Amino acid sequence: MTTPETSPKSTPAKGKTTTFTLLRAIVHLRTWWREAVIEDVDQDSCIEGIRGESLFTSRYVFMICMSAGIAVLGLLLSSPAVVIGAMLLSPLMSPIIGAGFALATGDFLWLRRCGRALLLGSLIAILFCAAIVFLSPLQTVTSEIAARTRPNLFDLLVALFSALAGTYAMIRGRMGTIVGVAIATALMPPLAVVGFGLATFNWTVFGGSLMLFVTNLITIAITAALMARLYGFRTRLTEKQTRLQDVGIFVVFVILAIPLFLSLQTITFEARAAGQIRSTIEEAFVEEARIDQLDINFEADPLQVEASMLTPEFERKAEANVARRLERALGRPVAVEIDQFRVGTDPGAAEQAQLERAREEEQERASAEQVGNLTERLALVAGVPLTDVTLDRDNRRALADARALEGLGLEGYRTLERRAAADMEGWDVRLRPPALPLPSIPLDDEGALGSEGEEAASLVQWAASRTRLPVSLSGPDGAVTALAERMREAGIPVTIDDGRQTGQIVARWAGPQS
Structure with missing residues (x-):
């Protein structure tokens, strides 16, 4: 005897009930959306x-x-x-x-x-x-x-x-x-x-x-x-136009999605291939070896792989072995170039070498940025293009010839040089000023250089060292002789003119002025 629960007629009834319930829920949802939203x-x-x-x-x-x-x-x-x-x-x-x-x-x-x-x-x-x-x-x-x-x-x-x-x-x-x-x-x-x-x-x-x-x-x-x-x-829009619009929107999305999906596939392949290349290179060396740098050019034909390895043991046939395995894995020709750098056999030697190399690269980048900033500052204060700044990186020197600026004296040019050399410890930064008139050097009551005289003498010496022109001094014998000796020790050619001025030393350019 068939029970109601197992009767074949009960299944369609359940299906109809489920469909009716679903349709009623959709109707209620649409009604709520119209009225509440x-x-x-x-x-x-x-x-x-x-x-x-x-x-x-x-x-x-x-x-x-x-x-x-x-x-x-x-x-x-x-x-x-x-x-x-x-x-x-x-x-x-x-x-x-x-x-x-x-x-x-x-x-x-x-x-x-x-x-x-x-x-x-x-x-x-x-x-x-x-x-x-x-x-x-x-x-x-x-x-x-x-x-x-x-x-x-x-x-x-x-x-x-x-x-x-x-x-x-x-x-x-x-x-x-x-x-x-x-x-x-x-x-x-x-x-x-x-x-x-x-x-x-x-x-x-x-x-x-x-x-x-x-x-x-x-x-x-x-x-x-x-x-x-x-x-x-x-x-x-009419109902027919609305349906056509729906079809058009769907078609546009599909047209956009196809090339974008292909592009995504390419990016996915390159990401997976990069992981495959890295693991293949690591497997070709001993466990302590580390990859320091890896560059992959997927656009090249054949595909180009360049790597730097820090390893305690050199592998003679590493490039050929890696290329052969990658060609089988990727299904395309591969050109492999691996630079090997020997490090110690300690377990952490490769990591330590990698850290040291990273620090060196960071220092080089920082140094290059610092030199670039110095060049820009020196060109700016000199009023010249960047190409007119002379740099000697090996000896850490920088030089630029300043343009004449109306109203700016030698003290102003020295101040500009100091600004350009700020934060450049260890560098010899020189701004060559125009050959402007040199200041007189006052003496105190005893005929010696006081604080003002020292400042003026320092400025004369700075200007002479930058322009590389000889200087002529005249004034009281003792003070002139002492200052001339001091400047000669600094490599500045000095001549002494006859003169008996009291209270100051007169400084002039003794050579041709540029």
């Missing part, structure tokens, strides 16, 4: 607010130029803080979201105006950045620039989630959230990199950054349109 949105006020910020105005152009200028300078300096400053302005965010709302509501006049603002704003930003890069002495692809040349699927997802947050903030009147959204989507830095690529004719950089910008732009606009539809913004 959509009815609470002031659509007219929201549309007017977005429309007012999304059109092409003089303020919009000014903010475009300021944001672009900050972005490109931050990229050239490789300064994340400066780049974030450009993101905060985010003048392109409003017309992009405006285009999404115009698309959702079927207001094609508004859509054309947003498109015009976006096109002109993008062109202005690209050309403005290109002009700055073209005039700049810095045209190197920095890490901040390189980071925006290879968009992938994750960039699309970042733009998607950011657009959801930004559109929600505009609809619900929480505009403060836009700041975080602007940083996440980072619309202006990719445009600045496009300008960099245009100015330097680097089409790889140009194309990659343009792809990233287009990805962010389209994703934000389409997501804004979907959010506007979800919040029930009134539309002029």
Whole structure:
């Protein structure tokens, strides 16, 4: 006898009950959404607010130029803080979201105006950045620039989630959230990199950054349109046009996702390949060996691997063995070059050598930066180009010929030299002044150098040592003879003229003045 629980007729009844319950839940959810969420949105006020910020105005152009200028300078300096400053302005965010709302509501006049603002704003930003890069002495692809040349699927997802947050903030009147959204989507830095690529004719950089910008732009606009539809913004589109719009949005997302997914695959392969290369090199040496530096060029054919190893034992066939194993693992030709440096056999010898080498590299970088600062300071105080500063790194000397500045005396040039030499302990920094008239050297009542006389004599001696011109002294015999002997010991040629001035020593240039 069949029980009700095991009856075959009971299963369809359960299925129908489940379907009915699910449909009823969906109906209740839609009703709640309309009454509790959509009815609470002031659509007219929201549309007017977005429309007012999304059109092409003089303020919009000014903010475009300021944001672009900050972005490109931050990229050239490789300064994340400066780049974030450009993101905060985010003048392109409003017309992009405006285009999404115009698309959702079927207001094609508004859509054309947003498109015009976006096109002109993008062109202005690209050309403005290109002009700055073209005039700049810095045209190197920095890490901040390189980071925006290879968009992938994750960039699309970042733009998607950011657009959801930004559109929600505009609809619900929480505009403060836009700041975080602007940083996440980072619309202006990719445009600045496009300008960099245009100015330097680097089409790889140009194309990659343009792809990233287009990805962010389209994703934000389409997501804004979907959010506007979800919040029930009134539309002029028919039901058939709405369905076609849905299909078009889906197709655009797929078209964007395919190349970005392929790019993500490439990045994933390179990350895995780098790990494989590192482990293969380590396995070719003894356990105590350490990799000090590893450079991989995936663009080269064959793939190029350059490594530095700190090892207690040299491996003669390491390069051939590593290349052979990597070719089997990666399925492509590999050229391997390994520089081996012998370290002690102690367990921590490799680590210690690595630390010491890192410290040396850090000291070299700090020293190079210090010398660069010295060159800039010395060129600035001398009023000459950087190329006119003479540097002798081996002997730690720096020299520049100062231009004549109206109203500046020898004491002023000596002060400028001291400023240039600040924080440069161990360096002989010299600023060669023009051959200006030398000061008289006062004597005290006893015919000796007092404090004022010592200061004046020191200035004369400094000027003579910098210009390398001979000096003529005249004055009381005892004081002149003593000062002349002191200056000769300092390597300064001195002649003594007949003169019986009392109370001071007169100093003049004895040679040709330049």
